[in-house]
Amino acid sequence: RKEVEQDPGPFNVPEGATVAFNCTYSNSASQSFFWYRQDCRKEPKLLMSVYSSGNEDGRFTAQLNRASQYISLLIRDSKLSDSATYLCVVRASNTGNQFYFGTGTSLTVIP
Amino acid sequence: DVKVTQSSRYLVKRTGEKVFLECVQDMDHENMFWYRQDPGLGLRLIYFSYDVKMKEKGDIPEGYSVSREKKERFSLILESASTNQTSMYLCASSASGRAADTQYFGPGTRLTVL
Numbered sequence: 284r285k286e287v288e289q290d291p292g293p294f295n296v297p298e299g300a301t302v303a304f305n306c307t308y309s310n311s312a313s314q315s316f317f318w319y320r321q322d323c324r325k326e327p328k329l330l331m332s333v334y335s336s337g338n339e340d341g342r343f344t345a346q347l348n349r350a351s352q353y354i355s356l357l358i359r360d361s362k363l364s365d366s367a368t369y370l371c372v373v374r375a376s377n378t379g380n381q382f383y384f385g386t387g388t389s390l391t392v393i394p
Numbered sequence: 395d396v397k398v399t400q401s402s403r404y405l406v407k408r409t410g411e412k413v414f415l416e417c418v419q420d421m422d423h424e425n426m427f428w429y430r431q432d433p434g435l436g437l438r439l440i441y442f443s444y445d446v447k448m449k450e451k452g453d454i455p456e457g458y459s460v461s462r463e464k465k466e467r468f469s470l471i472l473e474s475a476s477t478n479q480t481s482m483y484l485c486a487s488s489a490s491g492r493a494a495d496t497q498y499f500g501p502g503t504r505l506t507v508l
Contacts (some may be wrong), residue, residue, distance in 0.1 A: 291434075325502075326484060326499035326500060326501050326502055327484075327499050328499070329496050329497070332495060370437070374495070381439055381442070381452065381453075382439070382497060384429075384436045385436055386435065386436035
């Protein structure tokens with residue numbers, strides 16, 4: 284079973300739409316959660332950390348549900364520049380603090 | 395700004411060759427990582443290092459070795475390249491403690507083994 288599972292998409296949405304990505308993780312000892320963004324042929328970059336209480340950064344909202352081992356990312360008012368692959372990442376204390384990456388969800392925002 | 399550089403963006407090697415991939419970071423980070431990224435499989439950890447001369451195996455270390463002689467440099471070595479090692483290789487670094495939560499990636503090396 285994969286440590287982190289994501290719907291690969293692709294998600295094709297019009298500009299201005301709201302889109303949500305989901306991610307599940309298998310290790311109940313996971314303690315740190317992140318969303319990374321990866322543009323085509325570029326390296327991943329941290330988009331935002333995910334906190335237990337949920338957190339928001341402009342148009343982006345991240346939620347964590349520890350009981351269900353589920354993480355989400357909501358993008359409101361999608362822009363063309365949001366087109367990228369979004370990677371769900373978890374880190375667990377019982378695996379040497381390694382980072383585990385999902386395979387990513389592809390988003391294309393259409394004019 | 396943290397900068398992580400990798401020695402090559404594109405590399406073509408032949409089966410059986412010894413391949414060196416170099417990674418350098420300029421932020422005095424303790425932690426460094428080597429991943430490979432393949433379609434449908436995501437990023438998988440090959441090796442990581444928490445200190446100079448220290449190394450730990452990740453999830454897929456077979457066929458690879460690493461070297462960390464200096465804090466800023468982490469090298470990945472393919473002892474005898476094989477076609478199934480054709481992949482995108484990404485190096486990353488992070489600070490220690492709470493700041494270890496953020497990984498900074500290099501631009502990647504796309505390796506093709508013929």
